[in-house]
Amino acid sequence: MEVFVVSLLNGLVYGMLLFMLASGLTLIFSMMGVLNFAHASVYMLGAYFAYTISLYVGFWPALILAPLLCGLIGAAIEMWGLRRVHRHGHVAELLLTFGLALIIEKVVQMTWGLLPVPYRIPELLDFPLFRVYGTQFPAYRAFMLLISALMFGAIWLGLRRTRVGLVIQAALTHPEMASALGHNVPRIFTLVFAAGTALAGLAGVIGGNYQVTEPAMAFTMGPIVFVVVVFGGLGSLTGCFIASIFMGLIQTFAVVFDVSLADLLAQFGIAVTASTPFAEVLNVTLPRIGALLPFLLMVLILVFRPRGLMGTRDT
Amino acid sequence: MRVRNGISILLGLMLAMAGMAAASAQQTIKVAYTDPLSGPFAQVGDANLKQMQYIIDFINAKGGALGKKFELVPFDNKSQPSDALIALKSATDQNMPFIMQCSGSNIAAALIDGVNKHNDRNPDNRIIYLNCGAVAPELTNEQCSFWHFRFDLHAxxxxxxxxxxxxxxxxxxxxxxxxxxxxxxxxxxxxxxxxxxxxxxxxxxxxxxxxxxxxxxxxxxxxxxxxxxxxxxxxxxxxxxxxxxxxxxxxxxxxxxxxxxxxxxxxxxxxxxxxxxxxxxxxPFSENVSVETGNKEAEAFTKGFRDKHKFDFTSAGFRTIFEYLQAAVNKAGALDATKIAYALEGMSIRDFLGFETTMRKADHQLIGExxxxxxxxxxxxxxxxxxxxxxxxxxxxxxxxxxxxxxxxxxx
Missing domain, CATH: 3.40.50.2300 (Response regulator)
Known part of the structure; x- marks a missing residue:
């Protein structure tokens, strides 16, 4: 029970962090069809910006300023980069964002150095909020949950209940028609891209001190975010939300259950010994492959339900 | 015609450069250093390089060996064994007597193999491999080689x-x-x-x-x-x-x-x-050891690095490697890899922190505090x-x- 409750909380926090990253990516992906490889790089930029800004004016202004900066960078990428290569098709766009990811990583290395930077959580939140069975739950994690929940609410309301949201949804499914009705679709694209990257920046601000702010953080976070977007389904914020929480919980709980395929077979009366074929594979315990489970799930969902959990169209 | 001109100019340049390299090889004892200097692990190689440079300057100020100064020549291996072997080739092409590598036992295994083969085929141009941090135990057991010397404890x-x-x-x-x-x-x-x-x-x-x-x-x-x-x-x-x-x-x-x-x-x-x-x-080392043991000379040595650089001197222990090299080259009396290797094995040195160390003869593994x-x-x-x-x-x-x-x- 103790392990279950603590793991549930940890899974939620990690899932919500994934969601902050993935929500921006899913907006961009579903609207523009661009698989933005530089998304996790902007997450890293958000963390580094927040670190530098917090050195001068503290954490709280950084919480606002760093995502804004990231949003501006996003808008610039869309206006001067993606829009130009758009007519050459998706491959060109993909390559552009891929190149950007590499460039951003190098620029970060050159600006802030190769070592982790001491980006710490603000003192105001640096205390254990409560204890569950003797394990502290840091206040900062609760803060992360709060921010990401607020963000989810804001995006959901923004898309569903406002005029801008309506136009975005229209441009998402019928860009030509929306354009014919007099809406400036390219500007909407820029807006969505900027908003998406700003969200990634925000995730970086609160994720950078929860984890470690270093040049490799984009590389480690990138793949899992793609998994969430594909798993959740295109164009569905709810799907993305569910997928994020699901991935967070799966990775957390996989660590706790020390079982292997051999144990499963034992339930059916089949004993695995050293001479059994594939005994090595059968004896691998769940925690050893826990981090790979999301990728396995992505493959399965692409095979059996290509549109993802709640997607509106095929990937 | 233009292409051929270009090639001949290029050839000429390469010859000139090779000549220059040969000329400077006379003046210094070159140590090729190969580790990741780019990519995700670049911080490791970069930090090592700066620390070794400081140590080499110190050893050179103490007279180098045989009246010559040591010189470090960096080669980026991008954490790839194949690139490390290219570095080995360049080092042997320039007649360097030493190649040094610190991170990655898979790279170390490839280097041991490469050095063994090279030294068998070229008895008059041999090279010694100084391992400063690849710690798989196999490297000085099953895979041990006369040309490989490990200066860090194995796993x-x-x-x-x-x-x-x-x-x-x-x-x-x-x-x-x-x-x-x-x-x-x-x-x-x-x-x-x-x-x-x-x-x-x-x-x-x-x-x-x-x-x-x-x-x-x-x-x-x-x-x-x-x-x-x-x-x-x-x-x-x-x-x-x-x-x-x-x-x-x-x-x-x-x-x-x-x-x-x-x-x-x-x-x-x-x-x-x-x-x-x-x-x-x-x-293998911490900057506070010399404070704790009251070793003023060692403290001054490490403090000198702190004054010059923004990061910590975590690998000051590399000084022991160069002290071994200095002693072995002097003992061998010539820049001959075979003689130096024989001088190195079984050698004992009191390191700069004041502890006894030995390069074990049986497996070329340094035993130190x-x-x-x-x-x-x-x-x-x-x-x-x-x-x-x-x-x-x-x-x-x-x-x-x-x-x-x-x-x-x-x-x-």
Missing amino acids: AMKAEVMVRALPKDTTKVYLINQDYLFGQSVQRELKTYLTKLRPDVQIVGDELIPLGKIKDFSPYITKIKASGAQALMTGNWGPDMNLLIKAGIDAGADLRYYTFYAHLAGGPTAIGAGGENRVLSVM YFVGTFKKGVKYDAEGTGLGWATTATILAKDIDQPNSCKMKRP
Whole structure:
């Protein structure tokens, strides 16, 4: 029970962090069809910006300023980069964002150095909020949950209940028609891209001190975010939300259950010994492959339900 | 015609450069240094390079060897064995007597093989491989070579140091290691030495994690806490170590962390003040050792680096390598790899911290003192500006880690 409750909380926090990253990516992906490889790089930029800004004016202004900066960078990428290569098709766009990811990583290395930077959580939140069975739950994690929940609410309301949201949804499914009705679709694209990257920046601000702010953080976070977007389904914020929480919980709980395929077979009366074929594979315990489970799930969902959990169209 | 002109100009330039290289080889003793200088592990190579440069300047100021100065020639190997072999080729093409490499046992294995072959085929242009940190035990056992000299303890010896430093009242430990060659050998050796030296200690958990894949270690901490472990022993490095310790501190777990690499670049920054008195690291050197032993000369030497550079002098122990080289080249009396290798094996030196060290003749493994440091406040030299630094908790002498070897050395 103790392990279950603590793991549930940890899974939620990690899932919500994934969601902050993935929500921006899913907006961009579903609207523009661009698989933005530089998304996790902007997450890293958000963390580094927040670190530098917090050195001068503290954490709280950084919480606002760093995502804004990231949003501006996003808008610039869309206006001067993606829009130009758009007519050459998706491959060109993909390559552009891929190149950007590499460039951003190098620029970060050159600006802030190769070592982790001491980006710490603000003192105001640096205390254990409560204890569950003797394990502290840091206040900062609760803060992360709060921010990401607020963000989810804001995006959901923004898309569903406002005029801008309506136009975005229209441009998402019928860009030509929306354009014919007099809406400036390219500007909407820029807006969505900027908003998406700003969200990634925000995730970086609160994720950078929860984890470690270093040049490799984009590389480690990138793949899992793609998994969430594909798993959740295109164009569905709810799907993305569910997928994020699901991935967070799966990775957390996989660590706790020390079982292997051999144990499963034992339930059916089949004993695995050293001479059994594939005994090595059968004896691998769940925690050893826990981090790979999301990728396995992505493959399965692409095979059996290509549109993802709640997607509106095929990937 | 233009193409042919271009080629001949290029050829001419290359000849001229080769000539220049040959000319300068007369004046200095070149040590090729190959490690990742770009890519995700560039910080390792970059930091090593700067520290070695400082050490070499110091050794040169003390006269170098045979009246010549040492010169370090860096080659980027991008953490790839194939690129390391290209570096080896360039080094031998320029008649360099030494090649040095610190990170990655897979690269070390490729280099040993490459050096063996080269030296067999070119008896008049041989090269010695100085290993400054590839720690797979196999390299000086099954794979041992006359041309390979290892100047860092191997994983089994480090594991023994860690087990010896475990306090008497710690009886429950948890092992977490990375699921690849190095992590698995740390896991195996820790278990071996725990059974041998501390039969009272119970291993309450033993886990392998996928290398560099885990972003949140909180679930592991939950599991460790539930197991009732008092200490966590890990060979993890990089993010796998930083995030693990961070998660443990955040959850307020009452644990001590026994690590191999927490003292290396980036570790102290990531761990922060929360790790006070909790994080221990097995290390060949710490800047506070000379303060603790009152060795003024050694302290002045390390302080000189601090004054010049912005980062810590974690690898000052490399000085021992160059002191061995200096002594061996002088003893050999010529820049001849075979003579120098014979001079190196079995050589003993009192290192700059004042401890006896020996380059074991049987397997070319350096046996020297090792330290276990605790991360705490109030030390003279803090780590990475955190206000906390490494205070020596245990000093393990060379005689205590003189483990047997299975090397069958073939000498030329």
